[in-house]
Amino acid sequence: MALTHKPVPLAIVGGGAAGLFAASVAANRDLGCLVLERKARPGAKILMTANGRCNFTKDVPAEQMLADIGEPVASFVRPALTACPPSRIASGFRACGVKTKRMPDGRLFPASGQAATIVHAFGDLLRDAGVPLATNCPVTGLQPMKRGFIVATRHFTLWAENVLLATGGISFPKTGSVGDGQRFARDLGHSVTPLRAGLTGFETGDPRVRTRAGLRFEDGSARVLDPTGRTLFSYRGEVDCEQWGISGAAVYNCQRWTVRHPGPFTLEASFDGERLTLENPRARPVKESIVTIGGVSTDDVDPETMESRKVPGLFFAGEVLDIDGPTGGYNLSLAFATAHLAVSTIVSRLN
Ligand SMILES: Cc1cc2nc3c(=O)[nH]c(=O)nc-3n(C[C@H](O)[C@H](O)[C@H](O)COP(=O)(O)OP(=O)(O)OC[C@H]3O[C@@H](n4cnc5c(N)ncnc54)[C@H](O)[C@@H]3O)c2cc1C
Secondary structure, eight states, X not given: OOOOOOOEEEEEEOOSHHHHHHHHHHHHTTOOEXXXXXXXXXXXXXXXXXXXXXXXXXXXXXXXXXXXXXXTHHHHHHHHHHHSOHHHHHHXXXXXXXXXXXXXXXXXXXXXXXXXXXXXXXXXXXXXXXXOEEOSOOEEEEEEOSSSEEEEESSOEEXXXXXXXXOOOSSSGGGTOSSHHHHHHXXXXXXXXXXXXXXXXXXXXXXXHHTTTTOEETTOEEEEEOTTSOEEEEEESOEEEXXXXXXXXXXXXXXXXXHHSOSOOEEEEEETTEEEEEESOOBOOGGGOSEEEOOBOGGGBOTTTOXXXXXXXXXXXXXXXXXXXXXXXXXXXXXXXXXXXXXXXXXXXXX
């Protein structure tokens, strides 16, 4: 065989939820790709999800998911979630041998109760398909060429026809997501909206909370009110008491709402027969939030393809983008669906 120098069809930067899903889709469609991952092992954040159980999607129609996600995110992710709805995500994992468990509200988990089952499923699929996965391999730079890109790492560079940035947000930076993708995108002329904490708790020193620190109240609720007392958003679900304040699904979804709809607000939380009222409470820092709100501006990315509007051949998926959803499997679904759309676009162009 004659040796010729040719680019890898797709370099995937980041071996997290979006990057691993993208590589799996590429493998299934016979698109040559490789994954470059900063950390020693891929999928570190997946292992943390839902306290190590991984709520990987929610068994609801795409339309319901979009309604729950709300604007401005829903309009942008509509093509991705319509092409890769929760039913498709679930059947994809089942096809990889992952047995699933459905909660009464539709949340789906691996039946093993272990997030590692999901990471192993990706690992097995990529091993069987022979997809190279370079770990301990942070990408340090990205340079568009006449054809494709030069992707730089500490020890080597490679030539890639297309690049998918799947480097995540900036929460729990020990998992490897430190904002590199947003930096690369900015250097290449994309706008990046401010990175803020999403789905995190609110701080309070209220003794009713402090005396219950460590307790979870599943039948709690929380709501956001405007200064006239009108309810703007409400959610029934878990409220947890912590040393520093309150957390849990009901609080997280309210906190996300306040970031997407800035302005003065009152938070009301009910748990264990108590009703707590907090005026403009402070949210916990982004480094311990479940999701990063903000990222590569959706104005600079084509929602039908996930390709940059500034740099042809450059694609984005997952939390590196300014997209986020409520708790309950929405954020992994967004990572998977955007990854699926990016790879589908590249495959359709090569055929
Ligand atoms: C505690 C916690 C619980 C959660 N629970 C759930 C849940 O149950 N359900 C749900 O839907 N969502 C959950 N989420 C959110 C979900 O985990 C994320 O939204 C999702 O992982 C985002 O996927 P991603 O691929 O965009 O980013 P990540 O999964 O963060 O992956 C990004 C990857 O890119 C790598 N990387 C970064 N920079 C570079 C570089 N320069 N070169 C190479 N590699 C790089 C990182 O090391 C990392 O592996 C949870 C999050 C947290 C923190």
